[in-house]
Amino acid sequence: MSFGRRNQEEIVTEETKIWVCKADDCKCWVRDNFKSSAVPTCPICKSDMEQTTRVLEVINNPGKHS
Template identity: 40%
Template sequence: MAYFNNQKEPVKNVETNVWSCVSDDCSGWMRENYSFEKEPACPICQSEMEKEVRIVPEMK
């Protein structure tokens, strides 16, 4: 499909399982399939993380 004025094709958003940091001071999160650990620690603050679902851009 052709887009004019150098506009990119819109990115599709999908519901994705993610790990989200439980700390109120941190907004860290990562896609579930990007972790090798069963229950990862936050890569930013090392706090615990919990599973949740977010709507994020689709990765191809």
Template identity: 40%
Template sequence: MYSRKKIQEDIPEVITKIWSCQSEDCNGWMRANFSFDHTPTCVLCQSPMTSEERMLPLIVNMNDHVKLSAVVTTAE
């Protein structure tokens, strides 16, 4: 029998560094390699964020080298 459903491949999960909102009322978080600041503030409630780790699906940030080159040029 023919099935039209696509076979979904398993996306590997890895331990990922994230920034998590410190506010009790907010569930905001972001991946560390997608943030532009060394210590970002929450975009939802503007509270400070702390560094944590979570098991998340693997996502590669293709613009990571752009962020690193911007840091190098501003440091010179």
């Protein structure tokens, strides 16, 4: 018997577009499908952000239309 072990769902990941803060002392990033404008500014320090990609868990944004 194994106590405390549950069948866990496999975590689905994919290469995801994100925006990363350009400020050296800020580690903020935002998923592309959660950004608030075409070219977002950092919500933490208000610096410019640049687009890149990361392999992340898939999360859908039901409020955002593709």
